[in-house]
Amino acid sequence: MPYGYTGNILHVDLSFKKHWIEHLPENFYRTYWGGKALALYYMLKEMKPHTDPLSPDNLLIFAPSVITGTPAPAIPRYTVCAKSPLTGAEGEAEAGGWWGPELKKASFDAIIIKGSSKTPVYLWIKDGKVEIKDAAHLWGKDTGETQKIIKNELADDKIRIAQIGPAGENLVRFANIVNELKHFNGRNGLGAVMGSKKLKAIAVRGTKPIELYNKERVSQITKEITKRVMDNPLSRGLRELGTPAVVRGFYEAGCLPSYNWTTGYFKEGENLTAETYNKTILKGTKGCYACPIRCKRVVEINEPELKVDPAYGGPEYETIASLGSLCGISDLKYIAKANELLKTPLMDKSLGLNIILDE
Structure with a gap:
């Protein structure tokens, strides 16, 4: 084999x-x-x-x-x-x-x-x-x-x-x-x-390791690639800001989907940026198996009327648009809660929301 x-x-x-x-x-x-x-x-x-x-x-x-x-x-x-x-x-x-x-x-x-x-x-x-x-x-x-x-x-x-x-x-x-x-x-x-x-x-x-032809060479290549990945400014940016990093670019270019696709300009766009995200709702980050970037956002909110469980992660860039600017919502706390509410029944957050808005 x-x-x-x-x-x-x-x-x-x-x-x-x-x-x-x-x-x-x-x-x-x-x-x-x-x-x-x-x-x-x-x-x-x-x-x-x-x-x-x-x-x-x-x-x-x-x-x-x-x-x-x-x-x-x-x-x-x-x-x-x-x-x-x-x-x-x-x-x-x-x-x-x-x-x-x-x-x-x-x-x-x-x-x-x-x-x-x-x-x-x-x-x-x-x-x-x-x-x-x-x-x-x-x-x-x-x-x-x-x-x-x-x-x-x-x-x-x-x-x-x-x-x-x-x-x-x-x-x-x-x-x-x-x-x-x-x-x-x-x-x-x-x-x-x-x-x-x-x-x-x-x-x-599973507890059985995957058999490799040359473990030493794989280990060496893994170290080399990991270093190259983390030396890349895009990887470092993704680690620091996650996928919400792209929100600023869309917002400043005037092409952030807003108000049910009627405009690309969202006046409160600064409130949805990754920098604001990190300052307001971010609890920590997590990574996938063997990935050094750790881009997954972890959000926790403990307000009496607005609790968000960190087990569900946090909204990514597309969710910020679909549950935020597309709906005219600029508060990341409410976007994070809506994100959790859609994750529990497991509906596609982008397509499902578009259908709801069209109705």
Whole structure:
């Protein structure tokens, strides 16, 4: 087996509550490296044309890259692919965080899910072992409640959980998938596909290191790349200000989407900048697996009538526009609260808001 892979693809048929492991040869990986390439191969091979995106015949595929889970810096991402209920075409969405690396360390290069359970379930994957567990008690619960219950139920706080919220359960066509409450597979309504399969969550725990051809050389390259990344002023700016750093540029250029797209000028734009963010609502920062940048914002607000839980992270640049200037709101505290309220049911904050405003 090529280094960087496990050689194992997990197949799950929820209609029949069964699963099996496919062992792939080296020449497959030399053609389809992982991630989107691997996912699209299986979609084209195993899914019939004209498949209804919300039918049991749609495939839902989770696939990390070849580098995910190694010490390589700033590359912890994985792709989710399915036929999109929003567009009717191939839909994909990436996410960072820790879930993708955990899946690789649990001995799988991808999960391919088909069928639909009659009752809510979740997958429990640990070091190559797989269980399909009842999730009736989780259905209808928000993301924070679900994560807490699963971790308590499985008695392991190091479990990484990808899940849907009530939006996905109710087949909202712009529902998202999230891992660790703050890393999103957004766009294309993949949360609705997961909901159509009655799959509430995928909990993963992996303790097996990924085999590397030359650990010493990988370690050396990792140090070199990490230094180059952190010597770059863009990386340092992202570490200090996060993605909200771009808000100032849009605001000063007069192209910050405002008042339901009627203008690009927002008079109170200074209140939405990353500098103001850092001074007012920022509690700290967090990073994804093996990433030195740590761009994720963590917000906590403890006002009596306005509490924001730091477990949900904080608003990113697009959220600041969609929940802020587009709505004529210039107070980051209220934007942060709205951000949390949309994260718990897991609706796409940009598309969902545009639909609401158009209505």
